[in-house]
Amino acid sequence: MHGPDIQWYVVLSAILFATGALGVLLRRNPLIILLSVEIMLNAANLLLIAMSRLHGGEDGQIFAISVMAVAASEVVVGLGLIVAMGRRQVDLDVDKLRTLRG
Amino acid sequence: MTTAAWVCLLLPLASAAVITVCGTLIPRRAAAYISTLSTFGAFAAAAVAFAEMWSKSPGHRAATTTSWTWLSAGPYHFGFTLLVDQLSIVMMLIVSGVGSLIVAYSVGYMDGEDEERRFFAYMSTFLFSMLLLVEGGNLLLLLAGWGMVGLSSYLLIGYYQERASAIAAAKKAFVMNAFGDATMALALFLLIQHTGALGYASVFAASPHGGAVANLIALGLLGGAVAKSAQLPLHTWLPDAMEGPTPVSALIHAATMVTAGVYLIVRCHPLFEKAYVIEDLAAGLGAATLLMAGLIALVQTDIKRVIAYSTMSQIGYMFVGAGLGAYPNAMFHLMTHAFFKALLFLAAGIAIHAVVGEQDIRKLAGVGKLMPFTKWVFLIGSLALVGIFPFAGFFSKDSIISSALDHGWYGDVIYAACLVGAFLTGIYAFRLFFIVFTGEPSAFTREHFHRHHGQEGPTSMLWTVGTLGVLSVIGGLLQFAPLWHPLTDWLAPVAAPIVEPTNAEEWITSAVAIAVGLAGIAVAWAIYGARRVAAPRALPALEKKFYWDELYDIVWYRTSDLLARGLYAFVELPLIGGSLAAVGVVFGTGSRELSLAQNGLVRSYALALASGLAVLTVVFLAVR
Numbered sequence: 001m002h003g004p005d006i007q008w009y010v011v012l013s014a015i016l017f018a019t020g021a022l023g024v025l026l027r028r029n030p031l032i033i034l035l036s037v038e039i040m041l042n043a044a045n046l047l048l049i050a051m052s053r054l055h056g057g058e059d060g061q062i063f064a065i066s067v068m069a070v071a072a073s074e075v076v077v078g079l080g081l082i083v084a085m086g087r088r089q090v091d092l093d094v095d096k097l098r099t100l101r102g
Numbered sequence: 103m104t105t106a107a108w109v110c111l112l113l114p115l116a117s118a119a120v121i122t123v124c125g126t127l128i129p130r131r132a133a134a135y136i137s138t139l140s141t142f143g144a145f146a147a148a149a150v151a152f153a154e155m156w157s158k159s160p161g162h163r164a165a166t167t168t169s170w171t172w173l174s175a176g177p178y179h180f181g182f183t184l185l186v187d188q189l190s191i192v193m194m195l196i197v198s199g200v201g202s203l204i205v206a207y208s209v210g211y212m213d214g215e216d217e218e219r220r221f222f223a224y225m226s227t228f229l230f231s232m233l234l235l236v237e238g239g240n241l242l243l244l245l246a247g248w249g250m251v252g253l254s255s256y257l258l259i260g261y262y263q264e265r266a267s268a269i270a271a272a273k274k275a276f277v278m279n280a281f282g283d284a285t286m287a288l289a290l291f292l293l294i295q296h297t298g299a300l301g302y303a304s305v306f307a308a309s310p311h312g313g314a315v316a317n318l319i320a321l322g323l324l325g326g327a328v329a330k331s332a333q334l335p336l337h338t339w340l341p342d343a344m345e346g347p348t349p350v351s352a353l354i355h356a357a358t359m360v361t362a363g364v365y366l367i368v369r370c371h372p373l374f375e376k377a378y379v380i381e382d383l384a385a386g387l388g389a390a391t392l393l394m395a396g397l398i399a400l401v402q403t404d405i406k407r408v409i410a411y412s413t414m415s416q417i418g419y420m421f422v423g424a425g426l427g428a429y430p431n432a433m434f435h436l437m438t439h440a441f442f443k444a445l446l447f448l449a450a451g452i453a454i455h456a457v458v459g460e461q462d463i464r465k466l467a468g469v470g471k472l473m474p475f476t477k478w479v480f481l482i483g484s485l486a487l488v489g490i491f492p493f494a495g496f497f498s499k500d501s502i503i504s505s506a507l508d509h510g511w512y513g514d515v516i517y518a519a520c521l522v523g524a525f526l527t528g529i530y531a532f533r534l535f536f537i538v539f540t541g542e543p544s545a546f547t548r549e550h551f552h553r554h555h556g557q558e559g560p561t562s563m564l565w566t567v568g569t570l571g572v573l574s575v576i577g578g579l580l581q582f583a584p585l586w587h588p589l590t591d592w593l594a595p596v597a598a599p600i601v602e603p604t605n606a607e608e609w610i611t612s613a614v615a616i617a618v619g620l621a622g623i624a625v626a627w628a629i630y631g632a633r634r635v636a637a638p639r640a641l642p643a644l645e646k647k648f649y650w651d652e653l654y655d656i657v658w659y660r661t662s663d664l665l666a667r668g669l670y671a672f673v674e675l676p677l678i679g680g681s682l683a684a685v686g687v688v689f690g691t692g693s694r695e696l697s698l699a700q701n702g703l704v705r706s707y708a709l710a711l712a713s714g715l716a717v718l719t720v721v722f723l724a725v726r
Binding site: 024026095 | 700701702703704705708709712
């Protein structure tokens with residue numbers, strides 16, 4: 001087995017996930033939030049591939065590819081929304097989009 | 103023999119189905135003829151079955167036939183079984199014979215009605231139900247027929263559905279009959295519990311002897327019989343049932359259906375003999391009914407209601423006979439009563455038909471002068487009803503009365519009641535005859551009387567009434583207890599009598615009964631015929647029919663009405679209404695409070711998600 005131990009991957013994945021989660025919670029720009037979501041997804045992908053390697057199976061890699069496909073689709077929708085907001089001269093600030101208030 | 107029994111049963115059903123399915127495709131007349139032909143066919147089949155039975159030796163006359171297993175429940179199997187024996191063949195002949203005459207009569211009576219087809223479909227359904235009742239080979243089929251005759255009776259009483267009183271009468275009949283059906287069903291449950299079967303033979307062999315269970319079973323069956331046969335205390339529906347067309351009154355509420363209770367007691371006599379208290383109760387109820395109905399009939403002014411009360415009274419005699427154990431005599435009276443009571447109703451129907459449907463005897467007064475034929479057949483019917491020699495009622499009624507002498511002091515009391523009843527019968531029957539058929543026609547009659555093509559009524563009505571008149575004269579000669587008794591011998595294997603009055607008692611009773619009957623006629627003649635004596639003022643209790651309707655109104659309607667109002671005010675409004683309102687308030691307030699959590703801030707939702715995930719993670723790690 002070459003490369004670092006599995007712990008390194010887990011820790012890196014956790015750091016990436018926490019970074020992404022904090023970004024989603026703290027930032028107000030939807031573009032950044034989208035970016036943070038991508039980071040979280042990739043943290044998960046990293047863990048999937050690492051575990052797949054550890055156990056010697058291909059399931060995790062297949063899963064990671066599916067996640068990438070879904071993430072790509074999601075980015076399309078998200079970016080489309082953001083571009084539409086920009087065209088309408090709406091402030092790019094999620095705290096101001098409160099019309100769904102109960 | 104069994105084939106003929108099936109044909110007899112299914113022909114009326116087929117005719118009802120054909121009339122219903124064809125609907126307006128066939129002319130109204132055709133419906134009438136289909137129904138008439140099917141009932142005559144049923145009678146012919148019954149006669150064939152009778153002839154086949156006749157040719158066999160007495161020990162081998164009963165036969166059962168099962169077409170398929172009708173109902174299976176666990177270990178219990180009830181077949182669609184017909185039982186053709188000496189008793190059911192007698193009933194089949196009476197039902198289909200008198201029934202076919204009455205249906206033929208209806209062809210003329212119902213001519214020109216808007217919904218003739220519906221009438222004849224109902225009539226055929228009734229005949230099928232009644233034949234199912236008498237031919238059914240187990241108590242379950244009997245109960246099915248029992249319920250279906252109740253339904254047909256309901257439909258036919260309410261035939262004039264635009265008349266509110268007819269609908270009310272139909273409902274009343276149905277509810278009171280349903281009460282009897284329910285007690286009968288309970289008795290059947292007890293029988294299943296204690297014998298595990300409902301076939302007649304197995305039930306009679308295995309049912310408990312004496313004790314509370316036997317009494318309860320007999321009481322339940324008696325409840326059904328009392329409701330169907332309009333005996334005390336479930337009798338109030340029968341007079342109201344006269345709202346139906348006259349042929350219906352003749353067929354269902356005089357000749358056949360209301361006598362089903364007598365058939366039930368005779369058929370199930372082993373069960374009643376095991377509970378002699380209940381059997382005595384049946385005789386006592388019969389005696390009470392015949393007295394009360396006779397008294398009420400004295401003051402009624404509606405021609406059909408007078409005859410209806412006389413029906414109740416005559417069925418009272420049959421109950422006396424069946425309750426005392428004189429089963430063949432009860433069946434004999436059932437037969438002759440079917441003849442002369444159908445005759446009375448149909449003859450009254452001719453008069454009513456000729457005078458634009460009027461039923462009040464004060465308005466019909468003197469119609470006999472214009473209708474000599476009707477007058478004479480009505481006289482025959484009345485004489486048979488009072489029991490004057492040699493008309494049919496004489497032979498059958500007197501044999502019932504004399505059998506009371508063989509039953510100790512209880513029998514003596516009933517004997518006296520029966521004789522008083524015979525006296526009352528003489529008065530009310532001939533009060534009706536003298537008022538309606540003798541004397542000068544009233545102004546109303548003169549104005550409204552119309553002849554039918556030069557006759558008193560359509561031909562189909564005249565010949566059927568004539569046939570019944572002949573039967574009412576000669577029908578009784580079938581059996582004269584002291585001298586010859588073929589009916590008793592015929593029924594002996596199925597229902598042998600348990601009382602045997604001596605010949606001397608029979609002769610004396612006949613003489614006394616004729617004497618009191620003639621005395622009653624004499625009283626009626628003095629008051630209503632010759633008008634020598636002023637008519638006494640009617641007691642209010644009689645005009646109000648002994649306040650039975652009022653009693654039921656107070657006991658059942660008012661109490662339940664009061665109970666319902668009380669429950670509404672004290673239970674429904676505070677408890678049910680209040681709790682429902684509280685549920686509404688809780689959910690309204692709760693959802694309003696909860697909606698505050700939806701503040702529209704996407705980041706707060708994300709925070710909730712993340713913290714939820716964190717909590718879950720901690721929980722899972724901790725559990726591990």
